[in-house]
Amino acid sequence: MSNKRRPKILVFSDYYLPGYKSGGGMRTIVNMVERLSHKYHFYVVTRDHDGVQDREPYTTVEIDSWNDIGQARVFYLSRHNIGATTIKKLVEEVSPDVLYTNSCFSTLAIYLLKLRRLRVIEDRPVVIAPCGELSVGALELKKSKKQIFLNWAKLIRLYRNVIWKASTKLEADEVLRMNPKEPTIMVAPDLPSDKIFPEYSFESKPNKAPGRVKIVFVSRFHKKKNFNWVIPILTRLNGEVLVDIIGPIQDWDYFQETEHLISELPENIQVSAVGPVPHESVCRTMSDYHFFICPTLGENFGHIFLEAMAAGCPLLISDRTPWLNLQEKGIGWDIPLEEPEAWESALQECVDMDSEGFAELSKKSRAFVTDWLSSPELDSETESVLDHAVEVSRRNAAVA
Incomplete structure (x- = not known):
């Protein structure tokens, strides 16, 4: 850009550092700031606590202050300070070139x-990453509830002239399905950290015995x-299977169903809820396991999948993520949820695998x-979205 002043990007994200319990949407913002701060000046407006289930205010930062x-x-x-008056004041105070939010539905x-x-x-340009x-x-x-909101949003044209940042072509299609009147959609993958678990060594992995x-x-x-x-599928496996659930419980009704299903497992299958671990410890924790599993109903990106592979854990995931053709690459399985028999077969293969077979998958x-x-396109595609928004801002300012 010809103007040497770094453009100001004002980001609205429900959660941010020092939190770690709210998932990949927050990590994308953290990574964007880390990777692109040489080019843009980032401001972040967020809540004073770490996730839906942890309402205790942070004690290591100043609340209601920069x-x-x-x-x-x-x-x-x-x-008590979340409201239109405060948000208006902060926007006016920062006077950003671009507004950015990582949610369609957050308050x-x-x-x-x-x-x-x-x-x-x-009316500054707004970038929405639906995550x-x-x-x-x-x-x-x-x-x-969501359908009522989306109908209301269409009625009042809430998303008029926003710039949508889709992380994949699939997510771009999802945006278009919701808003078919030719919205501006740009595709840029969610940004990971520039390095993931650099101290990793395969020798730290547990031995894999058939x-x-x-x-x-x-x-x-x-x-x-x-x-x-996936729990009923686990019951059909032969061999000793240990599965640990790591992360904060956000749906306690759903977890009660989990506990009931766990209580009926045979003795050779052990499933335990470990609870959350700080983000900086996630990869090291995963390196103590052989495989990573997540039969998700859908992910737009999935930072945790990259982190799992960085920790030497091949993936067992559904085919409703951007990470596909894993078996062809020799790094895991992406299996349709409509094929439980294929899940059982892949899981049994994991149980039966010997150390040599596991080492090959893990190292790949x-x-x-x-x-x-190492791909240079990672930064450039997100930069293209922000540069486009900045250019729109400058054109609008010139007209005004």
Whole structure:
């Protein structure tokens, strides 16, 4: 860009650092700031706590004030300060070139879009990254509530003239299905960290003996991740199977069903809920397991899949993610949920696998992530989205 001043990007994200319990949408924002702060000046407006289930305010940052967190300026909103008046004040204070939100449905995003639609704030370009919220699986959860909201949003043209950042072509199609009147959609993959688990060594992996396997599930635990679906399949496996669930419980009703299903498992199958671990410990924790499992109903990206492979864990996932043809690559399995027999076969293969076979898959998984992270296109595609929004902002300012 000819103007040497770094453009200001004001991001609205429900959760941010120092939190770690809210999932991949937050990690994408963290990674975007880390990777692109040399080119853009990032401001982040977020809540003062870590995720839906943890409402305790942070004690290591100033609440209702700006903080320097890494390469970003971050404002942590207390519960009583979340509202249109505060958001309007912050937008005016920062005077950004671009507004950015990683949700269609969050309270912060809705306040922002309503203020813009009512022309209470200047009509700056808005980039929306839906982060999987518009997938078929996600829309099935709280379906009636979401459909009422989307109908209302269409009625008042809440998303008029926004720039949609889809992480995949599939997500671009989901945006188009929701808003078929030729919206501006740009595809850019979610940004991972520039390095994942650089200290990893295959020698740290547990020994893989035929007839025994350690499998890990790492995610926020709720219905969309579909873990309970796989439990009846586990009961049909021969051999000793250990599966640990790592992550915060976000749907306790769903987890009660999980506990009931676990209680009926045969003795050779052990499934345990370990709870959350800090993000900086996730990869090291996963390196203690052989395989990663997630029969998800849908993911727009899936940072945890990259982290699992970086920890030497081949994947056992559904085919409702961008990570496909895993078996051809020798790094796992992506299996339709409509084929439970194929899941059983793949899982039994994992149980029966010997150390030599596992070493090959594990090392290929790690190599795949290392190669993928080295692609120069990762940064450039997100930069293209932000540069387009900045250019729109400057054109609008010139006309005004």
